[in-house]
Amino acid sequence: MSDSEFQLIQAYFSEPEHTIRSDVILGIGDDCAIVSPRKQSDLVFSIDTLISGVHFPHNTPADAIAYKALAVNLSDLAAMGAEPAWFTLSLTLPASASQKQWLAEFSQALFRLAKQHNIKLIGGDTTHGPLSITIQVCGYVEHKTALRRSGAVVGDIIAVTGSLGAAAIGLDIALQQHHENYFCLSAAVKQSALNALNYPQARIAEGLKLNNIAHSALDLSDGLISDLGHILNASEVAAEIQLECLPLSAALSCMDKEQAWEKALTGGDDYELCFTLAKENWPEVVRQYPEFTAIGTIVAPQADQNQLLLLKENGRQHIIHSRGYDHFA
């Protein structure tokens, strides 16, 4: 660690009080952080890198970058039914005149979200180069209760938290693309689509609730079809999705039905959870979480293994292949 790096960390990232955790023995400032994990729990780990121009538009504000970098990792914890504990941050920054203000905004947003989820920054690294942010999160799950992708069984309800498609519209708006499609959206809906893109809600509370009930789960980062495909592959099952059941974001209200379904099925960055559970447990879950939506059913795989997903709309069938969305029939 160079002296300038040391000062940078001191100035912006050593807020000892942002989150107080008794399981942290030593935080930032030595070769390693030291924690004393809770006994009888398993630990889960996830690491994600966000790169400027790849994972977020270059014009994204610093606070949104910080928020999203932590939120997408928290979302991975949520998908396992885990309780957030600690995280590390590796920040690669271009030399820039506005670095101080950028760092102040970045670190404030990071600590605000960290505090909200009681997760503590325990270590980090700063380097110079093209802007990128790598965060590794660690969380607790009760021994052998973590949610996985591989547990879906035939007959399960497939459900999602929240609504789908808003972040994809937000990305179009941020990139100033496809304007003609969004003329009819109000300023408020456009802003909420941008917020869905920049400030995704990690479904931590929902994941914790689901980890004794759901058979499988993951978070929707690349789009429902692509991500649900991972559950189907890992569980060696297939699925039928009822298109008219998809919880469409208000940001899709301008589109005709098939366009909206396509965005909901293929749009990335929603960071909702997609999970499966036994049909008999669904009524109790939806009673507690009325914003959850059942969107289909796990079925036995077809002889033709390419057809893992059947999309249905009032009996009319749309075919989707496991390698991505092909077309509406």
Add this chain to the structure above:
Amino acid sequence: MSDSEFQLIQAYFSEPEHTIRSDVILGIGDDCAIVSPRKQSDLVFSIDTLISGVHFPHNTPADAIAYKALAVNLSDLAAMGAEPAWFTLSLTLPASASQKQWLAEFSQALFRLAKQHNIKLIGGDTTHGPLSITIQVCGYVEHKTALRRSGAVVGDIIAVTGSLGAAAIGLDIALQQHHENYFCLSAAVKQSALNALNYPQARIAEGLKLNNIAHSALDLSDGLISDLGHILNASEVAAEIQLECLPLSAALSCMDKEQAWEKALTGGDDYELCFTLAKENWPEVVRQYPEFTAIGTIVAPQADQNQLLLLKENGRQHIIHSRGYDHFA
């Protein structure tokens, strides 16, 4: 995770047998990895990013990049006296025609070193962009026995493992700089300097040995003066270094004495451990590890807090300031 990312990970990073650990419940392939940590131990975490052109020359071979990215993190574990357990990898790769061969070399070197230290890759992320590698390592230490920077006390012996300065010469050679200084070095010594730069030895066994004896420790990444300064600051002490005791690498043999000392004091990337311990424990330690060298003593800080380090050579005094190496008097 996109399908292409998924295939990349499958192809190069899911070697389940590279390291077998009973404390890993689920490795690569879900939203998070799951581990069941050993009870009664603390865990230590460190994260480091290496960027092409910043931390290694652009012409560095893939296997050296992989090796070094893991080794510098292992070195942080060594500095805490920790036993390696698991690591995660975030790999940012430029699109490149030679990617397959590059990835094969990279992953083989990574797993070879991982196996050597019984540390298991449990999760990762791959993205496209300028080449950079972030690794987070996690290791075990007995509860409350981790070595820190803050434990040095007045009267301690200051010692280092191995020799100093080879990696700095290796960097000069890799960058084809200062050729005139190295004419007298044999090809074998030049190669060993390059190896010191590209394949640093993480002092894991030495750290484990020291964690019941040393009062403080860290690994030498930025150079002895800069790094020892962190121990002095954290421990609120000062130090006297005997220049003629510095264990100079053979790669410094071409230089005059003062040039060689300067390289040994300020050259980065040695990844030896620097540690302090009670004088009475030194004979036993050096008996077991004859390659360790005592280089000085911890002393009470001077009234002038800028002078944390006194460099002495047979009574002749050289002054160094805490903010870096200034000059020989």
